[in-house]
Amino acid sequence: MMKRWQAVKRLLPLLAMFALVLSGCGREDLSVLRPQGPVAQGQLDLIKLSISIMVVVMVVVFAIAAYVLVKFRRKKGQDEVPEQVEGNFKLEVIWTAIPLLLVLILAVPTIQKVFAYDQIDWNDPEAVKVEVTGHQFWWEFYYPDHDIRTAQELVIPVGKKIAFQLKTNDVLHSFWVPSLGGKRDTNTEGTVNYLTLIADNENTYIGKCAELCGASHAYMEFRVKAVDDATFDAWVNAFKQPAVLPADTELAEKFRTNCLSCHAVGDQGGPIGPSLTGIGSRETIASILLNDISGAEGSKPVKDNLVEWLMDPQAVKPGNTMPDPKDLGFSDEEIEQIAEYLANYKLDY
């Protein structure tokens, strides 16, 4: 018993080191180094293999360099001319053959995985299909099987293949959820891309746009919420409930004529702007104002974030195409009311 405790004691610093290294590997919901699904895991394995090979190469080169630099410094009074060596056939063959071999070791799994991760699962009946459309500077997610069109926050069932179809509505973007897998560009019509990702664990993952797409490229994030099957079904159900409009009929009318010409709530409104259905239960507003639901440091109540956004959308996301609510004739008080309404527009799942 005592011995075991001693072993644990000895292991403690190691465990602490391990924890430190893990935290050094970044956030679980964001880092390439902490994969949360088989695709990201497979890619990290390849990265580890290539790093290992490369570290060997670097150690060899650095060791030879260090030896040479120490051993063959010109000493004082050293005047005789060193032997002028033309080359060495054997050595040259060795340092041609070995890199070739190392490249081969890396090439085999590379090719395997190139084909594995380029497999198109769009027609797989088991897969959950999502059409992703990039917009300056927000993400649209359409589930053809459920006829659901949402934005900024993707909800997916854990452990299932999610088949994405990726395209853009304007400039090129790139769809990237680092902890679930590598990115793929959203191209224009005619060069549509497909991508399959799977989430192993329930969590909310951070997604980012990885292709320069204009002024607010940095702020074009999204969230991927991986939930269990029952919750996913509940979400689908909740999403299909009829729209909830502001209780105040005057405000509702103003909301309908101004906001719903682009945005949608439930079965009402248009698809030009991001859907607002259940926006009160999302983790972000405009993808970079963090709501307190997320529990993230520095997050604020949904309503505060909505007010911040609606008061001056250009200050939050420069270059975005939403008209300033004030230019549309909304008073500060009405903005406050709209924010209040949206903050309370939650999906029950």
Add this chain to the structure above:
Amino acid sequence: MAHAHAHGHSVKRYTGLMDWITTVDHKKIGILYLLAGAFFFGIGGIEAILIRIQLIKPMNDFVSAQVFNELITMHGTTMIFLGVMPIIFALMNAIIPLQIGARDVAFPFLNSLGFWTFLFGGLLLNLSWIMGGAPDAGWTAYTPLSSTEYSTTRGVDFYTIGLQIAGLGTLIGGINFLVTIITMRAPGMSFMRMPMFTWTAFITSAMILFAFPAITVGLVLLSFDRLLGANFFDVASGGNPVLWQHIFWIFGHPEVYILILPAFGIISEVIPTFSRKRLFGYSSMVFATILIAFLGFMVWAHHMFTTGLGPVANALFSIATMLIAVPTGIKIFNWLFTMWGGQIRFTSANLFAIGFVPTFVMGGVTGVMLASAPADFQFHDTYFVVAHFHYVIVGGLVFGLFSGLHYWWPKMFGRILDERLGKWTFWTFAIGFHLTFFVQHFLGLLGMQRRIVSYLPNQHFDTLNLISTIGAFLMGVGVILFLVNVVLTTKKPAGVANDPWEDGRTLEWSIPSPPPEYNFKQIPLVRGIDAFWKEKMAGNKGMTPAEPVGPIHMPSPSILPFVMSVGLFIAGLGFMFSTEDFSNAFMSLIFNKYIVMIVGLVITFAAMVARSLYDDHGYHIEVEELEEEGKA
């Protein structure tokens, strides 16, 4: 300076500023390239510092998102096309004719034209800062972001037109050096006796010849889309944005090798000189260079793995890219074994050359990692890539250029750069460099995408970005130390020995520093590789001449290249603003009716006609003059 008698007909010689504007002397054009390159390098450096200040902490608002995109676009474009390219051309101009035992390049007039078109193209591009906004679509200018619909300022027009004019200069320079190296080598200098720097300049010139037309075509298409309403990249009219990516990268990837090969050449000169040994495995170095150039044209789509070209293309381009590691590895080991058994001197030039080897290896290994397409899906467009290409281009090329400048400075200017300051330059720049870019590998893996104006806190990005910014400032200090060194050295009297490093191996060290206008009084006879070293080892003081002393034919200076480039500059501005809405009727008339553009083209064509009709045979420097100079 020799005051030559005119021979045949009178030749006007200029002094002062006019001398520099009209010169066709490759050594002076080299200095012009160096000055212009340093100027643009400075601008690109300031842009880099501004970018790093913006990223020093999360959600910083030092610059706006629009200005940030302009900064990253101009930093990349300026550094690649206007910063490092001309400094490479500076060294090629200053050294290549000397290394092959020639009196000038094959086409001195074209050499001057190449410089001036490059300069005016670069100036045009940078004018965008004060004429309505710089380009903002990244140095890659991917469509549709670079189309008029999404990039509404004139910025991208400055990019397309400025780079077309500057690219013309590069293409002219490349052709000139190809012809020079093929036709003007001294007797006895076979291809396999050429110094390594000459070899790499030769291969780089060949790559320029094939790569630059691609980007020129791309830029023409893009400017037609933007200015004449064409639709090469407009999806609604049947165009395709992926086409732009192919055209850009089929130029863009060879461009990387166009940049790095001359650096390989510099390192292959500096390390043997300061190890007092011949280059290990010369012939394998030559073939590795050729192989890298060949493969360099076969790998462009590895920049497009995430574009979605399909698994077959991704697999092929992955393998092709990995293969480049083999010839590059050969070079690294050859350099190491050149030093093996040598007597290494740690001069500033050699410090940069030695520092180059491990740094470039680090950039190379991340290159192989990026070559693996499935892994690249994670790396692509993140700070991992930013770290990789800065390791190759700064840790590789810029280290190489600093090495070359310290090494050949006495040959170019007759003065040795201060060694103490040189070493300070190396250590501040090298440490700053690794601080800046090493941590960026991790930023990428932790999920930080590139080209972002800012980032939210609590993503583990903050500390690493702070370190990176501190490193950038240290690099800035290194560059300033170099400039101080240049200023202090310039104040010293000239007149170093022909062979100031004492272990020079190639022909340039057999003639005075700086060389006379005509370089070689008598063209030397080359009796082997490392021709000058061979003579020294045989106990000879200098080269054996291959010809008797005789009058030397020199080309006349000419203002025409300058005039042609001014014409292109005016035409470019005119074309760019042809679709602008001016409130002023006069401005509308001269721009919208293409009058400015036509005036510019008329100036250029008139200068071309003048050049064609007026037969200028140049002049001779007579034997008596040569003898006089020899005595003095």
